[in-house]
Amino acid sequence: MAHPSAPEWIRVLDPDDSGGSSNWLKWSEAEVGAELEGIWLGPRASSNAKYADFGAVKIAGGRVVNFGLPTLLRRRLDCVEPGRKIKVVYLGARETKSGDNHYHCFDVYSDRPALGPGAASRGALPEGQEKEAEADDDVPF
DSSP states (O other): OOOOOSOOOOOOOTTTTTOGGGEEOOGGGSTTTOOEEEEEEEEEEETHHHHHHHEEEEESSSEEEEOOOOHHHHHHHTSSOSSSSSEEEEEEEEETTTOOEEEEEEEEEESOOOOBBOOGGGGGGGGGHHHHHHTTTOOOO
């Protein structure tokens, strides 16, 4: 029996592990329309040179889900700063124009307008998001 003043123990995870292989989402095993929603923690460098960088999202309940970053997904997520709420929707595998290869396709949503390589200026934002972006011009430094 624990003493009333005994601390509540919290498991400390390895930053590259995030709790085990069960926290890895494999796009090749995901169903079309599968959604991953949570706080974008950003890209992570693999500690094993055999593997490419991966992405990490903290989902409801605090669990971290890791996933591969195919080129299309990486390019879109590079436009979202870590700490923002995101939703990734898996659209399935598509065939290249030449027909000799396949790639994974995604839609990516963020709780704030994305500025970066995919939206180089406010003029590139969809109508209605320009005003929202202007309201977020407070620079924290």
